[in-house]
Amino acid sequence: MSDAIKIYPSKPEKVYFYATCLVDMFYPDAGMAGIQLLEREGIEVIFPEHQTCCGQPAYSSGFNDQAREVILPQLKMFPEDYPIVVPSGSCGGMMRQHYPELFAGTPQQSQAEAVAKRTWELTDFLLQVCQIKLEDKGQPIKVAMHTSCSARREMGVAEVGPKLLGQLDQVELVEQARPAECCGFGGTFAVRHAEISGAMVQDKAEAIRDAGAEHFVTTDCGCLMNIAGYAEKQKMPMQGQHILSFLWERLQAEGKAPENAGGGQ
Amino acid sequence: MSQARQNILDRLREGRQAVGAQSPARSKGFQVPVSDFTVVRERSWTAAEKLDLFQQKIESVHGEVHRVPADGWIPELIRLLAEKKISNLLLSDRKQSALELRDQWHADLPQLLSYQRPIEDWKSELFNQVDASLTTSRGAIAETGSLILWPDADEPRLMSLVPPVHFVLLHADQIYSTFYQAMSEQGWVAQGMPTNALLISGPSKTADIEQTLAYGVHGPAELVVLVLE
Amino acid sequence: MSSQAEAVQEFHPRVHDALENPQIRSNFRKAMDGLMTKRSAAFDDWDLEALRDLGAAVRLRALSRLPELLEELEANLQKQGVKVHWAETGDQACEIVRDICHARAAKKVIKGKSMVSEEMELNHYLEEAGIEALESDLGEYLVQLAEETPSHIIMPAIHKNTDEISELMHAKTGTNRSKDVDYLTASARQQLREKFMQADVGVSGVNFAVAETGTLCLVENEGNGRLTTTTPSCHIAVTGIEKVVEKLEDVTPLLALLTRSATGQHITTYFNMISSPRKAEEKDGPEEVHLVLVDSGRSKIYQDEELLDTLRCIRCGACMNHCPVYTRVGGHAYGTTYPGPIGKILMPHLLGLEKTQDLLSASTLCGACGEVCPVKIPIPKLLQRLRKEAVDGDSLRPSVVAGHGIKRRKLELLAWKGWALMHARPGLYRFSTRWMARLRGLMPGKLGGWTDYRTPPRLAGKTLQQQLQERQQQKTGGQS
Numbered sequence: 016m017s018d019a020i021k022i023y024p025s026k027p028e029k030v031y032f033y034a035t036c037l038v039d040m041f042y043p044d045a046g047m048a049g050i051q052l053l054e055r056e057g058i059e060v061i062f063p064e065h066q067t068c069c070g071q072p073a074y075s076s077g078f079n080d081q082a083r084e085v086i087l088p089q090l091k092m093f094p095e096d097y098p099i100v101v102p103s104g105s106c107g108g109m110m111r112q113h114y115p116e117l118f119a120g121t122p123q124q125s126q127a128e129a130v131a132k133r134t135w136e137l138t139d140f141l142l143q144v145c146q147i148k149l150e151d152k153g154q155p156i157k158v159a160m161h162t163s164c165s166a167r168r169e170m171g172v173a174e175v176g177p178k179l180l181g182q183l184d185q186v187e188l189v190e191q192a193r194p195a196e197c198c199g200f201g202g203t204f205a206v207r208h209a210e211i212s213g214a215m216v217q218d219k220a221e222a223i224r225d226a227g228a229e230h231f232v233t234t235d236c237g238c239l240m241n242i243a244g245y246a247e248k249q250k251m252p253m254q255g256q257h258i259l260s261f262l263w264e265r266l267q268a269e270g271k272a273p274e275n276a277g278g279g280q
Numbered sequence: 281m282s283q284a285r286q287n288i289l290d291r292l293r294e295g296r297q298a299v300g301a302q303s304p305a306r307s308k309g310f311q312v313p314v315s316d317f318t319v320v321r322e323r324s325w326t327a328a329e330k331l332d333l334f335q336q337k338i339e340s341v342h343g344e345v346h347r348v349p350a351d352g353w354i355p356e357l358i359r360l361l362a363e364k365k366i367s368n369l370l371l372s373d374r375k376q377s378a379l380e381l382r383d384q385w386h387a388d389l390p391q392l393l394s395y396q397r398p399i400e401d402w403k404s405e406l407f408n409q410v411d412a413s414l415t416t417s418r419g420a421i422a423e424t425g426s427l428i429l430w431p432d433a434d435e436p437r438l439m440s441l442v443p444p445v446h447f448v449l450l451h452a453d454q455i456y457s458t459f460y461q462a463m464s465e466q467g468w469v470a471q472g473m474p475t476n477a478l479l480i481s482g483p484s485k486t487a488d489i490e491q492t493l494a495y496g497v498h499g500p501a502e503l504v505v506l507v508l509e
Numbered sequence: 510m511s512s513q514a515e516a517v518q519e520f521h522p523r524v525h526d527a528l529e530n531p532q533i534r535s536n537f538r539k540a541m542d543g544l545m546t547k548r549s550a551a552f553d554d555w556d557l558e559a560l561r562d563l564g565a566a567v568r569l570r571a572l573s574r575l576p577e578l579l580e581e582l583e584a585n586l587q588k589q590g591v592k593v594h595w596a597e598t599g600d601q602a603c604e605i606v607r608d609i610c611h612a613r614a615a616k617k618v619i620k621g622k623s624m625v626s627e628e629m630e631l632n633h634y635l636e637e638a639g640i641e642a643l644e645s646d647l648g649e650y651l652v653q654l655a656e657e658t659p660s661h662i663i664m665p666a667i668h669k670n671t672d673e674i675s676e677l678m679h680a681k682t683g684t685n686r687s688k689d690v691d692y693l694t695a696s697a698r699q700q701l702r703e704k705f706m707q708a709d710v711g712v713s714g715v716n717f718a719v720a721e722t723g724t725l726c727l728v729e730n731e732g733n734g735r736l737t738t739t740t741p742s743c744h745i746a747v748t749g750i751e752k753v754v755e756k757l758e759d760v761t762p763l764l765a766l767l768t769r770s771a772t773g774q775h776i777t778t779y780f781n782m783i784s785s786p787r788k789a790e791e792k793d794g795p796e797e798v799h800l801v802l803v804d805s806g807r808s809k810i811y812q813d814e815e816l817l818d819t820l821r822c823i824r825c826g827a828c829m830n831h832c833p834v835y836t837r838v839g840g841h842a843y844g845t846t847y848p849g850p851i852g853k854i855l856m857p858h859l860l861g862l863e864k865t866q867d868l869l870s871a872s873t874l875c876g877a878c879g880e881v882c883p884v885k886i887p888i889p890k891l892l893q894r895l896r897k898e899a900v901d902g903d904s905l906r907p908s909v910v911a912g913h914g915i916k917r918r919k920l921e922l923l924a925w926k927g928w929a930l931m932h933a934r935p936g937l938y939r940f941s942t943r944w945m946a947r948l949r950g951l952m953p954g955k956l957g958g959w960t961d962y963r964t965p966p967r968l969a970g971k972t973l974q975q976q977l978q979e980r981q982q983q984k985t986g987g988q989s
Contacts, residue, residue, distance in 0.1 A: 034973050036932070040942055041966055043973035050977075062977055065935035073925050075874060077896030077916075079903035081929035088933055121905065164875035197833045201873025208871050209958020210528050214837050215873075216962060244963030285595035288750065288804045292576040295812035310573040310814070315566040319559040320761045337775065399740075399793040403706055424776035433790040437739045441732060460761040469757050473722045475788055476739075479780035484732040486694060487772070488648035488664060490536075490671045491543055494694035497647060498701065499732025499778065 021171065023135075023143045024098055029059045030140075031092070031099045035106040036068040037236035038257075045236070045257035049102045049137050052263060056145040063092035069101075071109040074117065075202050083117060090118075090126045098144070099130065100137045102259055104166025104234045107136040112169050138234055138258060139172040142179055151183035153265045158186050159228035160258075161219075161242065163235035164197050176234065176258055183265050191222040200241040216245045224251050232258040323423070323457035330422035330455045331507065337425025341482035342495055343503045350451070350508040353377075354384055357447065360504060361390050361412070368393055370406075370413040370443060374434045377416055377449055395436050406438060412445035419454030420505075421462050426479040427505065428462060437476050446500040448480075452509045520867040523842040533668060533839050540667050544830040547773025548881070555765075563762040565885040568821040571754045575811065578720040578753045579802065585723025589785035591798045599629035602803045606631060606712065606745055607638045609799055613743055615640065615709035621729070621737040622646040623714030624662050624824060625749050625803055628846045628859070631712070642712070645701050645733035647694065654681040660840030662847060663771045663826040668839050701733070711737035711795070715748035716823070717763060718800070721756045725800065727781040728768060735781055744786075744795040750802050751820040763823055766883035770825040806859045813909055815894055819854050821884040828878035828888060834871055843868060850878035854891040862899050862912030869896050869916075942972045 038046040050060045070082035093099055101107040111134045118127035141147040160176040167173045180188050199215025220242050223231050233239050243255030335345045348356045368391040372378035415435045418428040427448055431437040440446050456462035484499030495501055527533050583593045596602035618640055632642040644653045648665035655677055659665030671688055678684045684696040717726040725746050727734050738744045768774045787794035811817050829835040829849025840848035845856045857865045878888045897903050901914035931941055949968035956965050
């Protein structure tokens with residue numbers, strides 16, 4: 016699924032930031048954290064004004080026409096050859112793995128391919144391209160990493176989260192059982208097949224809890240709202256956060272309390 | 281049903297043409313990647329390593345292996361027959377090894393049987409009264425711990441399948457690293473395949489009951505390999 | 510086929526029952542965990558990616574020459590005395606088998622494991638024709654005793670634990686109730702031994718059919734396959750037309766992949782290669798061997814370059830072993846011969862999209878299946894493709910699968926059009942999202958299936974775009 020060999024660009028002066036609709040609407044703090052982390056690396060972050068959604072919801076449901084309708088005007092938001100960084104494994108995967116095929120045989124084919132080639136998941140970019148060095152000013156905490164299926168299999172970044180967390184000396188990384196098993200979000204799956212999804216998220220949340228995690232982090236807002244929403248409803252002791260928000264907080268003196276399930280204030 | 285045959289082949293040919301003609305910008309047609317057999321062919325094992333690996337693999341699934349000198353296998357077989365309380369042994373009439381054995385046999389040893397009649401004539405006897413059989417082999421495969429058997433008129437198919445104990449003679453210098461090597465070096469395609477060719481890699485087993493292994497289902501419960509060195 | 514098609518419609522209720530059944534949940538969890546671990550260990554000392562690449566190449570090469578290879582296979586088999594038959598549908602294939610049995614006045618058929626014979630519902634057909642068809646593979650035998658269908662393509666009785674099997678055998682065959690697997694197995698062996706001896710005809714499947722040498726290859730552990738194909742005087746092998754490979758050497762990577770992917774075994778006890786009936790001087794083996802080539806929707810799949818990847822499948826079952834949905838609902842919930850991921854991409858072609866529409870959405874597209882497929886079938890991609898077919902969702906690429914458009918419902922289409930309207934117009938998007946943020950307090954507390962298990966998602970007070978705009982204005986000292 017993911018590229019056999021990734022060829023990372025050298026560290027650029029500028030990047031395009033593609034926030035994704037879930038970050039924009041539900042977890043803007045994650046987006047802001049991502050931008051601030053990039054700026055901390057000395058990179059100028061360009062936020063294309065007309066960005067909306069990567070098109071994945073329609074595409075996954077088989078509505079390619081509507082997906083293309085939404086993606087097409089956005090393809091021209093990235094005219095320069097800068098990397099496009101995305102704070103999401105699943106949206107990154109959509110752009111990198113599926114844009115070329117969606118636009119094959121259309122006048123936008125080469126534009127879509129160009130965008131796909133330059134798309135990077137943000138934590139992967141920070142680690143591999145920026146060689147980010149983090150500091151930990153927070154309290155000791157046990158954290159589980161939830162790598163989403165698309166981060167793992169479409170973007171090939173399963174090792175990135177643990178490596179970044181490993182740079183934080185007050186963070187103890189715990190591993191949950193069956194870490195590679197899907198959390199059951201799957202977009203509309205959670206609603207269309209609510210019972211199966213419920214069974215899957217239950218297992219995932221319990222595994223994270225049973226690993227002794229007080230907190231879990233992930234690159235994907237869908238997984239986040241899924242697992243954290245379940246944990247909250249079931250009054251489980253652990254909380255979830257987007258990994259970018261978490262990393263940014265740990266860099267600040269007197270780290271803030273972790274964000275709760277719902278995201279925004 | 282030759283109309284069915286024609287219809288199926290026609291549909292396949294039309295389909296293949298359609299695949300090739302699909303939107304050229306996005307169609308790769310039938311782009312077939314190169315078949316690189318290195319991964320199933322190249323192994324750098326010595327003869328000793330191959331024998332060790334063969335033994336390890338077949339023993340891991342309850343196969344029994346006894347290494348014997350090439351001219352000293354008969355006493356070992358006799359010992360095993362006694363140990364396993366086997367009262368009769370079905371074996372070839374014509375193979376060199378069988379002739380040697382028959383030659384050296386004597387009356388107070390287990391009864392020697394022949395598969396001389398077609399199975400229809402003695403099916404019940406074979407299924408119910410034969411304790412063990414002895415066959416030759418065409419070598420073995422180290423990687424999977426498999427014996428190669430080509431049953432023939434003299435060592436028929438049911439001989440290595442029905443009796444609950446199956447003894448096999450294997451020459452240590454006939455062990456191949458991989459299946460690919462065995463079939464290439466023995467020239468299976470050039471020779472033409474026999475009625476039945478087999479790889480036998482242990483006694484019969486199943487894991488159908490809650491994935492718990494049980495041995496001796498329909499094939500032999502014991503597979504005993506005499507490796508002639 | 511009709512009983513199966515009806516069965517599929519009841520997917521949701523069956524899923525519910527399965528999820529609520531602690532025995533099913535625990536049997537499958539335990540079984541799948543074990544199979545996943547074993548598979549992983551079995552590939553430890555392999556360059557797995559190179560092996561999968563070779564497996565995929567071998568299958569694609571065979572598919573690219575499928576009509577020629579079928580002709581070559583037929584010619585070589587016939588030269589060696591095997592009779593070859595072609596069936597366009599499962600029913601035709603059943604007729605062929607029945608006719609061969611009738612021609613030989615055969616009353617008793619013993620069967621080796623064959624998924625295509627399940628697809629054809631052969632046993633039922635033969636029973637109606639007055640011919641007893643007994644399954645000899647232990648898992649299939651148990652499933653037949655229970656009057657069920659297999660719940661997994663490799664381990665048919667995987668949904669049952671030892672206690673359940675003990676009860677079943679006690680009730681149907683009079684064995685003692687026992688937790689001793691050896692005892693239960695020995696009992697089954699004894700029960701079936703007589704049947705092998707008495708059977709007039711043996712029916713088997715085929716794992717690989719080699720065109721180059723006219724050889725039918727079968728893998729098995731128990732020995733029932735060899736007995737089925739050797740003891741009766743007539744052997745009928747049935748196979749889907751896609752199981753052909755070009756050369757004998759092509760079998761070597763596929764065999765290495767099949768047994769390890771399926772059960773984590775480096776090889777099965779027996780690998781059985783059959784190329785002819787009993788020759789004049791031979792003393793056992795069937796005097797007649799038949800091969801029935803079954804199309805049953807496969808040549809239709811072959812018409813599309815993307816969909817034909819479905820035909821690469823070597824029926825290992827790894828996809829379902831790794832599927833989080835299959836693990837929780839088990840094989841019977843699907844209601845199809847082939848469950849799990851391969852079932853989802855294959856059954857729409859065999860039964861039509863109308864009858865399988867509920868199955869397509871029952872996946873998160875997690876990709877665990879595609880990651881383990883030994884021949885690299887891009888299963889999630891094919892699932893998305895079939896979803897598109899089900900809704901006729903791509904005007905640039907006309908749908909081809911039977912029953913396409915069945916799920917294109919006005920309401921859902923309207924919803925996606927509305928979604929597209931909002932997201933294709935950035936100004937409208939910004940406007941809508943800001944107002945949604947402001948009015949987030951009005952969001953309903955109950956959101957269908959979502960809130961049955963979770964708290965509702967909470968919109969942020971300000972969207973990121975809003976916050977960035979303000980940040981920009983502060984920087985430039987502008988007015989808000």
